[in-house]
Each structure stands twice: as structure tokens, then as C-alpha cells.
Amino acid sequence: MLQSIVDKLAQSIASSANAAATVDRIGQAEPAAAVQLPRLVISVAIDDMRGTGFSRFARTGDVITQQTTVVQVAAGTNGFSSDLRSMRIARLPLRKNPSSVPGAFTAADISVANVSAATREPYGLVARPRGAAQFSLDERTATLSFGAVQTPGSKLELVHWTVQWHDDIATTRVRGRLLVDVWSNDPIQLDSISRKLTANLFDGPAVLREHGFAHLTLTTLDPIAGLTHQPAQGSPFAAWRQRIGCKFIFDHETGGAVSEGSPIERIDVQPAGFVREDMTVR
Numbered sequence: 001m002l003q004s005i006v007d008k009l010a011q012s013i014a015s016s017a018n019a020a021a022t023v024d025r026i027g028q029a030e031p032a033a034a035v036q037l038p039r040l041v042i043s044v045a046i047d048d049m050r051g052t053g054f055s056r057f058a059r060t061g062d063v064i065t066q067q068t069t070v071v072q073v074a075a076g077t078n079g080f081s082s083d084l085r086s087m088r089i090a091r092l093p094l095r096k097n098p099s100s101v102p103g104a105f106t107a108a109d110i111s112v113a114n115v116s117a118a119t120r121e122p123y124g125l126v127a128r129p130r131g132a133a134q135f136s137l138d139e140r141t142a143t144l145s146f147g148a149v150q151t152p153g154s155k156l157e158l159v160h161w162t163v164q165w166h167d168d169i170a171t172t173r174v175r176g177r178l179l180v181d182v183w184s185n186d187p188i189q190l191d192s193i194s195r196k197l198t199a200n201l202f203d204g205p206a207v208l209r210e211h212g213f214a215h216l217t218l219t220t221l222d223p224i225a226g227l228t229h230q231p232a233q234g235s236p237f238a239a240w241r242q243r244i245g246c247k248f249i250f251d252h253e254t255g256g257a258v259s260e261g262s263p264i265e266r267i268d269v270q271p272a273g274f275v276r277e278d279m280t281v282r
Contacts, residue, residue, distance in 0.1 A: 220245030
């Protein structure tokens with residue numbers, strides 16, 4: 001999680017207008033040579049949890065999405081009935097278009113078209129279909145009923161709305177302090193970078209929220225100081241450094257991966273107690 005906070009802050013800074021640094025110049029490692037300057041080095045400290053407020057919560061990751069399917073008309077397959085006058089929708093559950101008005105399904109929620117020929121032939125959604133190019137919808141069973149037999153071998157395009165199943169998204173809210181050390185080989189350049197950085201952090205709440213920061217406040221600004229830096233390997237080099245301190249609230253999210261969602265084909269029921277009869281629902 002701590003590395004994620006560093007990564008998200010680096011992405012926020014680099015994607016800000018008039019960014020203080022590019023993402024390759026921001027990280028956790030101090031510069032090892034003068035050629036790596038300028039550089040922003042980030043460190044994180046998490047506060048102790050106090051009080052009884054929630055710090056972890058979960059929400060569903062499921063998304064209503066539009067599904068487009070092209071099926072070939074064939075008796076007893078692809079959801080078609082043996083008489084080719086009805087078809088069951090395979091991708092369930094059936095949902096309305098999120099931007100449509102409440103009520104019965106309309107052409108904004110579900111559409112059918114014959115795409116066998118070069119010219120696309122839209123079908124009409126009606127209460128009582130009377131021709132091959134008209135259909136009705138039974139919302140309860142997700143079944144399309146056509147006004148006439150569909151031509152075997154032709155292709156129908158079905159567009160409808162359904163649910164794309166995702167794992168639940170767990171959010172952990174953490175509070176703490178961020179320290180950003182601005183490194184440069186020139187004090188004038190360092191002052192310019194520091195000013196850009198404070199502007200990125202102070203004026204960019206929308207960008208910060210996109211990267212998980214619910215709140216970020218600048219708290220401290222240390223003086224610019226010159227030093228001779230001795231890296232773990234290599235020769236020492238002269239540099240200038242200034243530290244900027246912040247307080248933050250960060251929402252760390254996990255989960256949300258696409259999960260398998262398929263229609264329920266059969267439910268077996270085996271009652272306990274006095275009822276001895278097993279049941280199967282298809």
C-alpha cells in the first residue's frame with residue numbers, strides 16, 4: 001500500500017498542468033549521481049488509527065454494460081426455438097439502458113437487426129409482432145418473440161444491456177504525512193521546481209482525486225540547503241535540496257477484477273425435514 005501511495009502521487013504530479021517533474025524523475029530512491037538531478041524523492045508515514053470511524057469499506061464492482069451479439073438463425077441452437085419464432089437472450093441478467101426513462105423496455109434498451117445482407121435491416125419492437133421484422137420482449141424470461149419464422153442461416157444482431165460482473169472493490173482509507181525532497185544541482189532551478197510542485201499539489205485537487213487522494217494539504221516548507229551527498233556507491237557530489245511536507249487522506253482500492261458471470265441453467269433443490277421430494281428448476 002505504501003508504495004502505491006508513492007506511485008499515485010508521482011502520477012498526480014506528472015499529469016498536472018505545468019508539472020514539476022516527469023514520472024521517471026519521481027520515486028523513493030535518492031539520487032546516486034549528479035546526472036540523476038533534478039529529482040523528487042517521496043517518503044510516507046501513516047498515522048495511528050484513532051476513534052471509531054470507518055477506515056475500510058466495500059462496494060460492488062458490477063457494471064451495467066451494453067452487449068452486442070451476432071447469432072446465426074438455427075433451430076434449437078443459439079437460443080432459438082425449434083420453430084424459429086422465438087429466441088432466448090443468452091447474456092443475462094437483462095437490464096435497461098441506464099440513460100433511458102423508467103418503464104417498459106423500448107428500442108433504446110434493446111434492438112434487433114438482420115445483418116445477413118450488405119444493408120442492415122432493423123427490426124421493430126412492438127407489443128404484438130405481425131411480421132418477420134417485428135418482435136416483442138418477455139422481460140421475465142428474456143425471450144424475443146418474432147411475428148414470423150426467421151430464415152435459417154440468416155444472421156441477427158442483438159444489442160441489449162446487461163451486467164458485467166466484477167469482484168467487490170474494497171477501499172482502505174489511510175491518513176498520514178508525505179515528505180517530498182526536491183533535489184537539484186542548482187538552487188535557482190530547485191526554487192523553480194519547488195514552486196511548480198506546490199502549485200501542482202495545491203491547485204490540482206481534481207487530479208489528486210483521480211489518483212486516490214481524498215485530501216492533501218501542504219504543511220511545511222524547509223529552507224533550500226546545499227550539501228555534499230555520498231551515495232551508497234560512487235563518488236560524492238554537490239547538490240541542493242529542499243523538503244516539502246504534506247498531510248493526506250488516501251483511499252487504497254483493491255479488487256474490481258472481472259469475474260465470471262454466466263446464465264443459471266439449472267437449480268437442484270433437496271429439501272430437509274419432512275419433505276422428501278427432490279426438485280429441479282431449469
